[in-house]
Amino acid sequence: MAMDAEDQMQFLYTLRSKGVTDARTLSAMEKVDRGMFIQGLFAERAYEDMPLPISCGQTISQPSVVGLMTQALNVQPRDKVLEVGTGSGYQAAVLSYLARRVYTVDRYARLVREAQVRFNQLDLANITAMAIDGSFGLPDQAPFDRILLTAAAEDPPGPLLAQLKTGGIMVLPVGQSDTVQSLIKVTKLESGLEYEELRSVRFVPLVEGMGQE
Template sequence: MTGPSAETKMQFLFALRSHGVTDTRVLKAMEEIDRGRFITGLFAERSYEDTPLPIACGQTISQPSIVGRMTQALQLSPRDKVLEVGTGSGYQAAILSRLARRVYTVDRHARLVREANEVFQSLGLVNITAMTADGSHGLPEQAPFDRILVTAAAEDPPGPLLAQLKIGGIMVVPVGQSDAVQTLIRVRRGENGFDYDELLPVRFVPLLEGLGRDG
């Protein structure tokens, strides 16, 4: 399976930089992880455009520049244990896996988890654990986490996820009442509570409770 040409890769990285992805470690991880491996079918030829694309189960793979900005906002260190809520295609978890010690990723759709796991195995990404679960409850058995990334929008940062964040930890989550108006929020947990930063406007699918109805 051939990856993108050198020219395509250069354009891809230029688009990331021009949209505010400036962290060299994040750019290197996004250069190393081929987005084309996570997109199949009709949209495969558009893998390297800076645009969201449809995937199975009515979900989307996020725009690469948004993936980069969210990853950058986490301020990851190589020793971090990360929880991702919303595996989707698996692309975001693969990026995280190059920057953190351990990545746990959960999705309510079993099919997406199964397909993402196949790609992780084919790429040799052994520090990712993907499972089908209701991400709105987090992953209590593996908590606490150094970093939490939520790739679906909640009306407020979910309480169970805040509770699973270590002191000194960071969570990045889209927050908004509707599909149209959402803001990416960075939450830092301190000794005496939580600090919130608004980062940029975004559009994500809603964070839903329960499991998807797919096999």
């Protein structure tokens, strides 16, 4: 199911109405057809502002949350970005239009394989996708200008903060349960960490170790 002009207008209107106003973020999201990242029963709901189930018991986030996270990350054209939690690959695809290089990791090898197929179909050559335990980040490629987590931790994970450049930004959901979580933006300054709470969200938990397919 491809996005037609009417779907696209409604999609962008919904994003703006939910607070996604950054022109570069909207442009990137306009270029990535969410319908390509959703299979089967839920494909016809691809352009609605709602999370939907994907393989391995995971979800694809609702577009407005993807937009708000991307906007808060404030990715610049020369940035190297780490995403922890590839999922469907939708968020990484959006980031690929904003960054120089995107590294995306997931504990489920099946999700990484499926996402890679979509990246190839979209000819997104600046994404590197890997099946690893993302809770420890990607030290071989650190430091990163931006880090995005699409799974909730109780606190910003220490290994990931260590891999963030000074002046860098991390955006992630934090919370001790799947019912009360806040989306926060962490800016790493010379003087320490600056926190900004953005909104309430609901994400799957960040889990250590590799997942069983």
